[in-house]
Amino acid sequence: MNACYSYKSFALLAVIVSLIAFSDQVPAGDELNCVMCHKHRGLSRIDENGEFRLFYINQELFDSGPHRRNKCKDCHTDIDRIPHKPAKKVDCAQQCHIVEPSGQKKFTHKPIADTLARSAHGKLDADGKPKPYQDDFPECKDCHDQPFYRPISVYKGKVKSGVSERAVTRCKACHTSGDFAEDFYEHVTSRLRKTRFPLETIEVCAKCHQDPDFRERHELDDVVTTYKQTFHGKLIALGSEKTPDCLDCHVVAGENTHLIESQTVPSSAVYKDNVPTTCRTEDCHTKAGANLAGFQTHVTYDRKKYPLQFYMLMGFKALMALVLYFFLTLIFLELLRRLFPNFTFIKEKSVDSSPQQKKS
Amino acid sequence: MPRYDPIVEKDGKRYFFRFSVHQRVQHVILFSSVLLLAITGFPLRHAEEPWARPLYDFMGGPDLAPLIHRAAGTVLLGLFVYHTIYWIVLFIRDDLGKLKAQGKLNLRTGTRAFFSQEMVPNMKDFHDVVHAWKYLLYFTNRPPRHEKMSWREKFDYFAPYWGIPILGPAGVLLWWRDEITHYVPGIVLNAAYIMHTDEALLAVLFLFFVHWYNVHYAPEKFPAATVWLTGYLTEDEMIHEHYADYVKVMIEQGLEEEIRPQHFGGQEYNW
Amino acid sequence: MKFLKRLVFKLYVLFLMGFTVWYGMFMYPLIFGFEGKEEAAESLRELSHSKSADEEMFDRLIEEQSRTSRTDLGFKVIEQPYIEGRFHHIGFSVQKDQASICVRCHGNVPHNKSKELRSFMNMHAFYLACETCHMPAEKGEPGYEYRWYDKDTGKLVPNPRVLHDIEDSYRSAVRSYPTYGNYGAKIAPGIEENGKFRWLHGKKDMAFVERYISEQERLDQEQKSQMKRVIHRGVSKEPVACKRCHNEEGQFLPFARLGYPPRRTDELTNSSVVGMIQKYKEFYIPSFLTPGIEDDDEDKEEQEQQAEE
Numbered sequence: 001m002n003a004c005y006s007y008k009s010f011a012l013l014a015v016i017v018s019l020i021a022f023s024d025q026v027p028a029g030d031e032l033n034c035v036m037c038h039k040h041r042g043l044s045r046i047d048e049n050g051e052f053r054l055f056y057i058n059q060e061l062f063d064s065g066p067h068r069r070n071k072c073k074d075c076h077t078d079i080d081r082i083p084h085k086p087a088k089k090v091d092c093a094q095q096c097h098i099v100e101p102s103g104q105k106k107f108t109h110k111p112i113a114d115t116l117a118r119s120a121h122g123k124l125d126a127d128g129k130p131k132p133y134q135d136d137f138p139e140c141k142d143c144h145d146q147p148f149y150r151p152i153s154v155y156k157g158k159v160k161s162g163v164s165e166r167a168v169t170r171c172k173a174c175h176t177s178g179d180f181a182e183d184f185y186e187h188v189t190s191r192l193r194k195t196r197f198p199l200e201t202i203e204v205c206a207k208c209h210q211d212p213d214f215r216e217r218h219e220l221d222d223v224v225t226t227y228k229q230t231f232h233g234k235l236i237a238l239g240s241e242k243t244p245d246c247l248d249c250h251v252v253a254g255e256n257t258h259l260i261e262s263q264t265v266p267s268s269a270v271y272k273d274n275v276p277t278t279c280r281t282e283d284c285h286t287k288a289g290a291n292l293a294g295f296q297t298h299v300t301y302d303r304k305k306y307p308l309q310f311y312m313l314m315g316f317k318a319l320m321a322l323v324l325y326f327f328l329t330l331i332f333l334e335l336l337r338r339l340f341p342n343f344t345f346i347k348e349k350s351v352d353s354s355p356q357q358k359k360s
Numbered sequence: 361m362p363r364y365d366p367i368v369e370k371d372g373k374r375y376f377f378r379f380s381v382h383q384r385v386q387h388v389i390l391f392s393s394v395l396l397l398a399i400t401g402f403p404l405r406h407a408e409e410p411w412a413r414p415l416y417d418f419m420g421g422p423d424l425a426p427l428i429h430r431a432a433g434t435v436l437l438g439l440f441v442y443h444t445i446y447w448i449v450l451f452i453r454d455d456l457g458k459l460k461a462q463g464k465l466n467l468r469t470g471t472r473a474f475f476s477q478e479m480v481p482n483m484k485d486f487h488d489v490v491h492a493w494k495y496l497l498y499f500t501n502r503p504p505r506h507e508k509m510s511w512r513e514k515f516d517y518f519a520p521y522w523g524i525p526i527l528g529p530a531g532v533l534l535w536w537r538d539e540i541t542h543y544v545p546g547i548v549l550n551a552a553y554i555m556h557t558d559e560a561l562l563a564v565l566f567l568f569f570v571h572w573y574n575v576h577y578a579p580e581k582f583p584a585a586t587v588w589l590t591g592y593l594t595e596d597e598m599i600h601e602h603y604a605d606y607v608k609v610m611i612e613q614g615l616e617e618e619i620r621p622q623h624f625g626g627q628e629y630n631w
Numbered sequence: 632m633k634f635l636k637r638l639v640f641k642l643y644v645l646f647l648m649g650f651t652v653w654y655g656m657f658m659y660p661l662i663f664g665f666e667g668k669e670e671a672a673e674s675l676r677e678l679s680h681s682k683s684a685d686e687e688m689f690d691r692l693i694e695e696q697s698r699t700s701r702t703d704l705g706f707k708v709i710e711q712p713y714i715e716g717r718f719h720h721i722g723f724s725v726q727k728d729q730a731s732i733c734v735r736c737h738g739n740v741p742h743n744k745s746k747e748l749r750s751f752m753n754m755h756a757f758y759l760a761c762e763t764c765h766m767p768a769e770k771g772e773p774g775y776e777y778r779w780y781d782k783d784t785g786k787l788v789p790n791p792r793v794l795h796d797i798e799d800s801y802r803s804a805v806r807s808y809p810t811y812g813n814y815g816a817k818i819a820p821g822i823e824e825n826g827k828f829r830w831l832h833g834k835k836d837m838a839f840v841e842r843y844i845s846e847q848e849r850l851d852q853e854q855k856s857q858m859k860r861v862i863h864r865g866v867s868k869e870p871v872a873c874k875r876c877h878n879e880e881g882q883f884l885p886f887a888r889l890g891y892p893p894r895r896t897d898e899l900t901n902s903s904v905v906g907m908i909q910k911y912k913e914f915y916i917p918s919f920l921t922p923g924i925e926d927d928d929e930d931k932e933e934q935e936q937q938a939e940e
Binding site for chain 1: 403404405407408412413416417421422492495496497498499500501534537538539540541542543544545546547549550551553554555558559561562565566569570573579
């Protein structure tokens, strides 16, 4: 059996080698020529659980993000032959072949996974015990799909989205080999701003935090809806990138975006004593008084939690209903009256004698 | 100050004086700033609606629209203050001044003078409201006979007088949120936010239907009334809307013989 | 004239009354709704209670059907279909086959029996009509003509341009990304008679299927079997094997006539694809080239599936 297996592997290797030899254009990350099949939009099936599984890879979009330097096998390590059995789940914390240039070490997302484990989103609590509802805690893929570069260019003080060919040309003067200059340019300039449009970030958080069952299990308020009712949320909905999304206020100061802590943890950005600092950070409400922290952001209009807001809202609603429906009724009746101008239960004498009345 | 004839005759038709140029200009400033405020504010209030973003972008987007909104708000607040002073000055000069000249000025006559100003609600308005409902529910076939300002016009007039004191200061608080939080607690901004957005909704819903019904949609006005431009009402409109005032002015002008009867429902109306 | 005036007046008043009522309804959610969201969240909560996982999946699928994801890169916006849990990007939506009589019941992703092959066969189902492989001409009879039909209208269309884009991409120095398989059209068999071409399955057959689907509930089991037999007449037990097209000697489908340029044809009939099929056959499943015949393992699976149904 063993011998047979090794024979098979050898033969497969031969197949693979021959495949590479015969395909003219193999993308950088595709030594196995995986795209020979996976470039087909129709490569799909419906699995045993009824889920639609699409195995198509859009190469153009794959090439639009940092992962373009990876080979398929860097992540899908268990695939060593084609065609292959269903692939295993990818572990983002594993090492890949890319060498991290500053430290000459093989690259891995493990530090991010470690940060996440320390945060409110980690699966274990401070004592190392599993938190309840383990399945609710996010893994990489729950928040991330294949990342894209969002490069920017600056020319004569004008900032705009996209790659600056001018800048790349300057890089290329020295860094001539391969696509290094392009890759590096896109990689670095994408970091100069948020790698996701704020609306998309909010949608990521909303996946769980807007789900009623999820909120009930973890006793959380509907922070997404209430955020969308703030000026911050509204301006973002209108396409602004200048107002804060979830991450801007909730990430612990000086940490990467994966460290979000509960408001009960003293080091959290939204811990009671830290809110003034968070609001008054250098790019935001710098001139504000510490009282700005007293502004309640995620107002649910719950009667017990936010009595002032609740009663004000109800007051205005009552006032609106009263005024508007009063006048609406009045106008409706007035219009109806115009259709029957002379009908009345009680006739007034002074009116009967008017010449106009007789005429009609 | 220009003098306005209470009745102007042109092409054989009578026109009745309503608003001076000064007042008409104030109205133009009022509605332009309110419209600007509405179209720069409501895309924000309903940011998730599909129409919000195109409208907001048309008004300059997140960079410019807030500036327009604040500028228009400043103009509106300025107008509010100006109009209040204008009103007080007129009252002191015309009403109290007349009483003083007659030597009759005291607390009682002064108070009475205050309540007999044309925009101030009084008992006649209460009776007119009751009468209006009687008319609308077919208990009489005679429409109410309004004086110079009907109770609905007075309501329209005082709507900004309750709206602006709520909207304006709340808007100012939200505008200067950073500075004022040195002095007031943050929750004041929560209150200001509700006051600003909900009162704005009330104002806009009211303006776009009730006020626009009065001056645009109503059959005799459609497509638009002209009094805000000319300052004068036609005889038909006077009879229809301000019969008591019509009779009063006609008698004052010595045209008692030519007073036309009150008409009904708008059908006899030269529409 | 006066009458007309009065009529217009009355109509206008009636219109205004309607407008008033509409405005009252328009205002209602603005005044009484909690921005329209709280209520929605509440009703959603009620809905999602006491539902099984399968029911939730059904709801999700219905919701997802029209769901897209939007990514704004600043210099371009990518809109694509949303599939829960998918990491890689799809990039564009595809045209579903509206014209095939088979797809009406079997769907756009019909193959699920053979574990090793189902994805490949579904991939082919994207640009080959079912009849092409499952209804080959009987031995001894003249073969069918193969042409492209539009996935929306079912009408005969010229050979897809994308095939040339693919060919060009092999030669071009600049990297380009043609799409494979998503041609908006499928290859289907037809018959050429007296210079006139007609599809093997035409409007008449579609009418049968439509009637079967609409009358289904009223038919008894025997009638259903009878009708299904008629609809499936001509379906071959053994589908056309892979190597009949993917070989060097002579292909079942006329690649050139169907618009496949030489280099692409070469790729399909030559070493890379054929080599893979050959090795696959030897090392994985001996029954690979006759996918209609399943091994015991899969028979069991199928029986289980039927039991579940």
